[in-house]
Amino acid sequence: MSDRNGPVVGILPAAGRGVRLGEPLPKAFVELDGRTMLDRSVEAMLASAVIDRVVIVAPPELAATPADRLVGESFADRVTVVAGGAERADSVRAGLAAASGARFVLVHDAARALTPAELFVRVVDALRAGSDAVIPVLPVVDTIKSVDKDGVVTGTPDRSTLRAVQTPQGFDVELLERANRDAADATDDAGLVERLGERITTVVGDPLAFKITTPLDLVLARTVLASGVRTEKEM
Ligand SMILES: Nc1ccn([C@@H]2O[C@H](COP(=O)(O)OP(=O)(O)OP(=O)(O)O)[C@@H](O)[C@H]2O)c(=O)n1
Ligand SMILES: C[C@](O)(CO)[C@H](O)COP(=O)(O)O
Numbered sequence: 001m002s003d004r005n006g007p008v009v010g011i012l013p014a015a016g017r018g019v020r021l022g023e024p025l026p027k028a029f030v031e032l033d034g035r036t037m038l039d040r041s042v043e044a045m046l047a048s049a050v051i052d053r054v055v056i057v058a059p060p061e062l063a064a065t066p067a068d069r070l071v072g073e074s075f076a077d078r079v080t081v082v083a084g085g086a087e088r089a090d091s092v093r094a095g096l097a098a099a100s101g102a103r104f105v106l107v108h109d110a111a112r113a114l115t116p117a118e119l120f121v122r123v124v125d126a127l128r129a130g131s132d133a134v135i136p137v138l139p140v141v142d143t144i145k146s147v148d149k150d151g152v153v154t155g156t157p158d159r160s161t162l163r164a165v166q167t168p169q170g171f172d173v174e175l176l177e178r179a180n181r182d183a184a185d186a187t188d189d190a191g192l193v194e195r196l197g198e199r200i201t202t203v204v205g206d207p208l209a210f211k212i213t214t215p216l217d218l219v220l221a222r223t224v225l226a227s228g229v230r231t232e233k234e235m
Pocket of ligand 2: 088165166167187188189211
């Protein structure tokens with residue numbers, strides 16, 4: 001596909017249970033300062049003005065809930081809700097199947113609920129400029145070791161070549177569909193594209209796009225909001 005001006009659809013995997021977070025609700029429905037992670041994520045995606053519509057991939061028992069009960073009313077008409085699967089990759093595939101008409105897709109974890117709108121803009125700009133697969137990355141701040149099955153150190157990769165990977169991850173829709181055709185294990189969507197030997201480019205990530213995974217992350221997210229640090233661009 002050569003025209004790079006076509007529609008961008010956001011796929012928002014939000015079907016995880018949040019076992020590591022340990023809250024009673026599925027993680028995307030946990031509130032941060034009175035609003036769910038899901039609602040915050042949808043708002044950031046649509047407020048970026050570079051995403052035309054969003055497919056929410058919800059826990060199956062909530063997938064029949066009308067969109068205006070899941071997210072703010074002003075966004076509901078640009079949202080579709082589908083049921084997720086057992087693993088994140090299954091949920092992404094369900095979202096991709098509902099992304100009809102997309103030229104590009106942005107896959108974004110609902111768990112990265114404080115992601116600023118500017119990060120979506122950076123990823124879409126890179127797609128429009130010619131990339132078919134784009135991921136946001138940050139430098140790794142810790143020294144990383146590889147270990148064997150007994151926990152004994154086997155090496156120290158050169159940290160300058162390593163990056164921590166975030167979402168949103170942006171793709172030419174046909175490329176991500178092709179990457180998902182053969183079931184394979186990968187911890188992110190770009191990992192599937194890598195297996196095809198395709199080129200993946202990077203943009204600078206954002207510390208506020210951290211994934212809320214553990215109770216400590218929840219404390220951090222709530223503290224960030226209480227501190228008044230700007231998490232959304234005023235547009
Ligand atoms: N079957 C799944 C698993 C995860 N996700 C989504 O993928 C994102 C990243 O996953 P993670 O943060 O690991 O969430 P959980 O799988 O819920 O976490 P845990 O492993 O602690 O249960 C989250 O927005 C989560 O809702 C999903 O849509 N479907
Ligand atoms: C996709 C991802 O958010 C990129 O960092 C991450 O790999 C998901 O990890 P998970 O623990 O499988 O949710």
